[in-house]
Amino acid sequence: MNEPILTMQQVGRVHGDGHTAVTALAEVSLEVRPGELVAVTGRSGSGKSTLLNIAGGLDRPTSGSVAVDGVDLARHSTTQLAEVRRRRIGVVFQHGNLLPTLSAIENIALPLELDGVSPKQAKQAAVEALESVGGAAFAERFPDELSGGEQQRVAIARGLIGDRGLLLADEPTGALDEVTGERMLALLRAACDRGAAALLVTHDPAQAAWADRVVRLRDGVIGSVVENTATVESSATVAGRGDRP
Numbered sequence: 175m176n177e178p179i180l181t182m183q184q185v186g187r188v189h190g191d192g193h194t195a196v197t198a199l200a201e202v203s204l205e206v207r208p209g210e211l212v213a214v215t216g217r218s219g220s221g222k223s224t225l226l227n228i229a230g231g232l233d234r235p236t237s238g239s240v241a242v243d244g245v246d247l248a249r250h251s252t253t254q255l256a257e258v259r260r261r262r263i264g265v266v267f268q269h270g271n272l273l274p275t276l277s278a279i280e281n282i283a284l285p286l287e288l289d290g291v292s293p294k295q296a297k298q299a300a301v302e303a304l305e306s307v308g309g310a311a312f313a314e315r316f317p318d319e320l321s322g323g324e325q326q327r328v329a330i331a332r333g334l335i336g337d338r339g340l341l342l343a344d345e346p347t348g349a350l351d352e353v354t355g356e357r358m359l360a361l362l363r364a365a366c367d368r369g370a371a372a373l374l375v376t377h378d379p380a381q382a383a384w385a386d387r388v389v390r391l392r393d394g395v396i397g398s399v400v401e402n403t404a405t406v407e408s409s410a411t412v413a414g415r416g417d418r419p
């Protein structure tokens with residue numbers, strides 16, 4: 175029941191080879207269980223996006239293994255991997271990555287429709303998801319008619335829709351003001367409290383305070399892991415977690 179949703183074992187990722195080889199990740203081991211929100215921090219270039227892409231099956235490790243729901247992603251065919259990504263993994267990219275030819279509401283409904291949910295049900299769920307991020311007013315607009323922050327809210331709604339088991343968010347609130355950013359974090363936290371496992375890349379200590387654990391990457395290696403225990407939580411109260419709805 176409480177088996178990890180995400181298991182990374184000794185994961186390494188080297189880009190290129192020979193003299194130009196860049197080690198983006200080295201021997202990263204990490205487990206995220208249902209209900210857990212894990213923050214990933216570290217300087218620019220420390221491997222945070224690489225870690226998230228590999229966890230979501232968008233990139234493959236050059237060493238080690240990644241399992242989702244206990245199944246090694248390397249054992250899946252391309253079709254099976256696409257299905258796991260659709261059904262089980264919700265991703266919020268750093269820059270939104272909305273499809274330009276679809277309206278906000280269509281972008282949000284798309285993952286459900288691809289998964290076989292009826293268009294009517296998918297649209298209903300998308301309307302609710304967009305309302306949860308405060309975006310009802312721009313449902314019919316296209317990405318190029320939305321501000322950066324509005325696009326980011328649509329991307330968050332799309333990433334959180336459908337009760338997926340594994341949520342991956344790469345600096346999802348960079349274009350948002352502090353209050354809206356906090357509201358988005360509360361949604362991610364609520365999804366975890368309902369049983370999802372999540373990785374959140376963030377530079378912001380106030381956001382990391384919403385996490386159960388904070389993993390710090392340094393040059394592709396896990397430098398430290400800090401549990402947000404009860405003691406830490408009291409100091410984190412001001413920063414956010416204690417304020418959660």
Ligand code: ADP
Pocket residue numbers: 189190196197198216217218219220221222223224225
């Ligand atoms: P972060 O998200 O923490 O800023 P990244 O995961 O994007 O870090 O990058 C980690 C390291 O890997 C950096 O040194 C970066 O330059 C390198 N890197 C990332 N993607 C590639 C790529 N496609 N080709 C070569 N090097 C890459």
Ligand code: MG
Pocket residue numbers: 222223224
């Ligand atoms: Mg990055």
